[in-house]
Amino acid sequence: MKKDVANLKFPLKGKYVAMIAPSFVVDFSYPSIIHRLKKLGFDKVVELTFGAKMINREYNEKLKTSKKMLISSTCPGIVATIINRFPQYKNNLAKIDSPMVSMGKICRKHFPKHKIIFISPCDFKKIEAKSCKYVDYVIDYEELKKLFKKYKIKKPLFKKGKFDKFYNDYTKIYPLSGALAKTAHIKEVIHENEWIEIDGIQEVIKFLKNPKKRIKFLDCLFCDGGCIGGPHTNKKLSKNKKIKKIKSYLKKAKREDIPEDKKGLIKKAKGLKFSN
Numbered sequence: 001m002k003k004d005v006a007n008l009k010f011p012l013k014g015k016y017v018a019m020i021a022p023s024f025v026v027d028f029s030y031p032s033i034i035h036r037l038k039k040l041g042f043d044k045v046v047e048l049t050f051g052a053k054m055i056n057r058e059y060n061e062k063l064k065t066s067k068k069m070l071i072s073s074t075c076p077g078i079v080a081t082i083i084n085r086f087p088q089y090k091n092n093l094a095k096i097d098s099p100m101v102s103m104g105k106i107c108r109k110h111f112p113k114h115k116i117i118f119i120s121p122c123d124f125k126k127i128e129a130k131s132c133k134y135v136d137y138v139i140d141y142e143e144l145k146k147l148f149k150k151y152k153i154k155k156p157l158f159k160k161g162k163f164d165k166f167y168n169d170y171t172k173i174y175p176l177s178g179a180l181a182k183t184a185h186i187k188e189v190i191h192e193n194e195w196i197e198i199d200g201i202q203e204v205i206k207f208l209k210n211p212k213k214r215i216k217f218l219d220c221l222f223c224d225g226g227c228i229g230g231p232h233t234n235k236k237l238s239k240n241k242k243i244k245k246i247k248s249y250l251k252k253a254k255r256e257d258i259p260e261d262k263k264g265l266i267k268k269a270k271g272l273k274f275s276n
Helices: 022-026 032-039 049-065 076-085 087-092 099-110 124-130 141-150 179-183 201-209 239-255
Strands: 016-020 044-047 115-120 137-140 195-199 217-221
Touching: 016 032, 016 099, 022 239, 032 044, 044 049, 049 099, 049 179, 076 087, 076 124, 076 201, 076 217, 099 115, 099 124, 115 124, 115 141, 124 137, 137 141, 179 217, 195 201, 201 217
Parallel strands: 016 044, 016 115, 115 137, 195 217
Antiparallel strands: none
């Protein structure tokens, strides 16, 4: 399957789903981003948050019975680092889908005739997509900005647009460090001193070289601050300002009146597996 974005011609012709990471609010305005993506030719626009909800359920279940330290596998940068530099921890990696893969499965189920394009803050997702049959292409935020500029797609004067399906508000903080542990409610299954949250690959490496305490869960992300620190996110904003944007987005989402058919209900993932 050809996954090079250069093979795409815009505006898109045919059926395409834009599957966007919730860190997008660091670089783009909501809900105008939905309108702009549809101007690029996307037939459907969905967010990753429902996929995050589904893998949260997997982490919660696995931590109930895990006898060894479980390392989060949501970030392909972390997965690659452990496989290549710390093979002794390979079996500690959670055999659970990343949000991109889980949401790709959900989109395949509901939009079987569509091509799926993930809008990403980093390059690791491009690598991950090469071996993922549920995602056809990955476009990073900087590439998307260039496309908007090239085709003169500006923010609409009036904010409009809603995601087509799968709204889930609480997982909109997933781009932040420690959000998996927080939103998966792991404190219900393990003690608060049995997990640790680390962001920034150097800090993760430091811990793996010399773990200071025995823990049951390592919730870690490659970039500083989490996905908000991805290499294709807004470099002009400080980490604190990015965090504020995510939290503001979450507050706004909680106030939205979302129709029942658009919500991220568990039954919409019926028949799908998100872990091994």
